[in-house]
Amino acid sequence: MINEVIFSNLLPERCSIVVGVYEDGSISSGAKKISEEIGEAFLKNLEKQFKGKTFLKTHSFFANSNEHSHVIAVGLGNKEKEFTRFELEKLGAAIYSGAAEIDKSVFVAIDTSDLKYPCKTAPAFIGLGALLKSWDFDKYKSKRNENTKLEKVSLFASDIKAVETCFTELKKLADGIFLTRSVVSEPANVIYPESLAKIATDELSPLKVKVEILETKKMKELGMNSLLAVAQGSENGPRLAILQWNGGGKEPPIAFIGKGVTFDSGGISIKPSDGMHEMRYDMAGSGTVLGLLKAIALNKLPINVVGIMAMVENMPSGYAQRPGDIVRSMSGQTIEVLSTDAEGRMVLADAIWYTQDRFKPKIMIDLATLTGAIVVALGHEFAGLFTNCDELADQIYKSSVRTGEKVWRMPMSEHFDKGIDSEVADMQNIGKPNIRGGSITAAQFLKRFVNNKKWAHIDIAGVETSSDNLFPCSKGATGFGVHLLYDFLVENYVK
Numbered sequence: 001m002i003n004e005v006i007f008s009n010l011l012p013e014r015c016s017i018v019v020g021v022y023e024d025g026s027i028s029s030g031a032k033k034i035s036e037e038i039g040e041a042f043l044k045n046l047e048k049q050f051k052g053k054t055f056l057k058t059h060s061f062f063a064n065s066n067e068h069s070h071v072i073a074v075g076l077g078n079k080e081k082e083f084t085r086f087e088l089e090k091l092g093a094a095i096y097s098g099a100a101e102i103d104k105s106v107f108v109a110i111d112t113s114d115l116k117y118p119c120k121t122a123p124a125f126i127g128l129g130a131l132l133k134s135w136d137f138d139k140y141k142s143k144r145n146e147n148t149k150l151e152k153v154s155l156f157a158s159d160i161k162a163v164e165t166c167f168t169e170l171k172k173l174a175d176g177i178f179l180t181r182s183v184v185s186e187p188a189n190v191i192y193p194e195s196l197a198k199i200a201t202d203e204l205s206p207l208k209v210k211v212e213i214l215e216t217k218k219m220k221e222l223g224m225n226s227l228l229a230v231a232q233g234s235e236n237g238p239r240l241a242i243l244q245w246n247g248g249g250k251e252p253p254i255a256f257i258g259k260g261v262t263f264d265s266g267g268i269s270i271k272p273s274d275g276m277h278e279m280r281y282d283m284a285g286s287g288t289v290l291g292l293l294k295a296i297a298l299n300k301l302p303i304n305v306v307g308i309m310a311m312v313e314n315m316p317s318g319y320a321q322r323p324g325d326i327v328r329s330m331s332g333q334t335i336e337v338l339s340t341d342a343e344g345r346m347v348l349a350d351a352i353w354y355t356q357d358r359f360k361p362k363i364m365i366d367l368a369t370l371t372g373a374i375v376v377a378l379g380h381e382f383a384g385l386f387t388n389c390d391e392l393a394d395q396i397y398k399s400s401v402r403t404g405e406k407v408w409r410m411p412m413s414e415h416f417d418k419g420i421d422s423e424v425a426d427m428q429n430i431g432k433p434n435i436r437g438g439s440i441t442a443a444q445f446l447k448r449f450v451n452n453k454k455w456a457h458i459d460i461a462g463v464e465t466s467s468d469n470l471f472p473c474s475k476g477a478t479g480f481g482v483h484l485l486y487d488f489l490v491e492n493y494v495k
Contacts, residue, residue: 002096002134002150005127005171007157007164008107015105015154016060016070018095020114021052022079030111030156052076058098072098072106076115083117085125086404092129093472096150100134105152113158123155124167131174132472137185169299173486176295177479179203184287184464184477188263188280193231193311196262196283197239200290200309204243207297214240224350226329230343231312233267233320240351241286243293243307253304254493255361256293256485257351259344259368260286260311267314267340268322281477282344284464285367286311288481295486303493306359310351314343326425330354331449334425342429344370345445352449363392363454366446367481368461373438374410375462381470382408383480384459386443392456395492396484402491404471405484407458410440417444 011017020028050059052075060072074095083091099106112122130153138144157163183191183199191199201211216237219228224240231238244253261282265271271279286309293307321327325337330350337346348366355364374384385407387393393409400407419435422428427448431441443457463471463480471478 001136002131002153004152005131005167006152006154007123007127007160007167008154009156009158009160011107011109012105012154015107016072016099016103018072018074018099018106018108018110020076020110021050021073022076023051023053024079025051026079028076028110028114030109030114058094060098060102070102072102074098074110081116083115083122085117085402088112088115088117088122088125089129089132089404089472092126092131093133093469095126096130096133096153100148100150102149104149106150106154108153108155111156111158120159121163121166123157124163124170127153127155127167128170128174129472131171132177133474135178135181136474137181137476172298173295173483175298176291176486177482178291179294180287180291180479180482181473181477183290184281184284184479186280188313191280191283192236192262192313193239193260194236196260196286196309196311197241200241200243203290204293204297207294209293209297210244210246212242214242222354223328223330224354225327226335226346227310227312227350229321229325229327229337230261230267230314230346233317234313234315236262236313238312239309240354241307241309241311243289243309245293245296245301245305247300247302248304251304252362253306253359254489255306255308255355255359255364256289257308257310257348257355257364257366258285258287258289259283259348259366259370260309261344261347262311262313264314264341264343265316267320267343268316269339269341270316271341278465281464282369283311284369284460284477284480288367288460288479288485291479291482292485295482296489301489301494303489305489306355306361308351308355310347312343312347314340329449333427333448336422336425336428338428339430342442344368345442346429348446349449352446353451356451356453361453363389363456364450365456365458365485367458369464370459371439371442371461373442374459377410377439378408378462380462380466382406383463384439385409385456386412386440386459387456388412388447388450389454389456392454396456396458396488399484399488399491403483403487405463405480407484410443412440412443412447416440417447420445
């Protein structure tokens with residue numbers, strides 16, 4: 001993993017050099033500024049050999065130099081292309097991928113003023129992309145990846161002070177993303193409600209985040225029978241972590257609620273064995289809330305934020321809830337359990353009600369790997385966005401464009417809401433067979449516990465992990481949502 005990102009206008013000693021090449025074969029002006037070190041003849045020859053037609057394509061060449069053994073060419077596409085912030089991050093990720101096995105240190109000789117990005121801090125976002133891509137979960141491998149060498153990335157910057165100031169904040173954001181990726185990646189024998197609650201306490205309490213942990217007895221007193229019904233089949237008891245960052249005086253907080261099913265077997269409605277090992281990722285919503293609060297606290301954002309991590313393990317046993325059970329939620333509404341595998345919404349029902357009742361937040365946003373149906377609808381590039389507020393939808397969507405953590409707004413309607421009416425209780429936990437639209441009926445279920453607060457639900461079931469280059473990360477946990485919601489807060493609530 002990269003352990004140092006610096007910004008400079010001087011070429012370091014003993015490093016490989018990254019140059020940008022456009023699709024017409026011309027080289028970014030940053031490389032021309034160091035032509036004495038690598039030779040003009042070499043640059044002219046490189047122009048003949050490499051065309052940057054494919055955006056972000058990389059190729060390495062021997063430089064025949066004692067100090068600078070390789071030149072790594074990265075494609076920049078059309079000269080007229082306007083880069084977005086996320087594309088700068090993906091550029092950094094591509095640079096890391098192209099350089100990771102070549103050298104311990106690289107200098108990125110790309111003058112970002114050529115990239116048509118309207119801000120002088122562009123190198124900071126390239127550095128962030130390289131840093132995010134370099135993170136890898138290999139702690140359980142006896143032999144770690146010895147081919148990965150890259151430890152230091154230096155980037156050309158004209159206004160070094162401004163770029164360093166920007167990157168200082170981004171680095172702390174990355175620390176939050178890495179925490180999310182770490183806990184989401186861990187196996188279920190390591191991450192279970194009690195251990196995840198302890199991680200939240202250990203990570204956030206030193207950062208002056210107030211952490212409360214509710215256990216079974218307190219949740220019973222509060223009437224959280226919907227959450228407890230999911231947890232009752234497991235020997236690992238549930239936890240509700242309440243994380244409070246008070247940086248904004250007496251303003252009502254903004255609340256984030258995360259589904260934290262640390263392993264989802266499906267319960268009595270047990271899942272097929274094929275792919276069940278991936279159900280350790282079912283706590284990604286809580287993992288996102290954890291990483292977001294860390295990023296907020298590290299950067300000391302002047303706002304009030306509440307994070308709720310609702311953590312259970314859904315297991316089959318003689319104590320597990322059964323299809324046909326009826327439970328009374330904290331709100332007083334009753335739920336007929338038709339599938340014990342539709343457990344996430346039952347966990348969130350009590351967590352959402354508790355949040356709105358205790359904290360009276362400005363808005364509530366929940367995150368959950370809630371439905372396979374959202375993956376059918378949107379694949380692995382977009383998360384599903386459901387909300388009762390058009391303004392909130394617009395704010396989250398704009399943040400998704402800026403950060404590349406994409407969301408797509410999904411419909412909600414009375415038709416789908418009626419699809420969860422039960423004949424024997426107030427509602428059932430899955431939609432009627434003729435309704436379909438499983439991700440929508442799940443969102444309608446959650447809406448019944450919002451109590452008219454401004455609210456958004458983000459279904460991250462298709463984006464919490466990745467096996468391709470949609471996100472600047474290695475294969476595995478993406479940390480989706482931390483960057484998105486951090487940007488949402490900064491752009492809309494930080495004065």
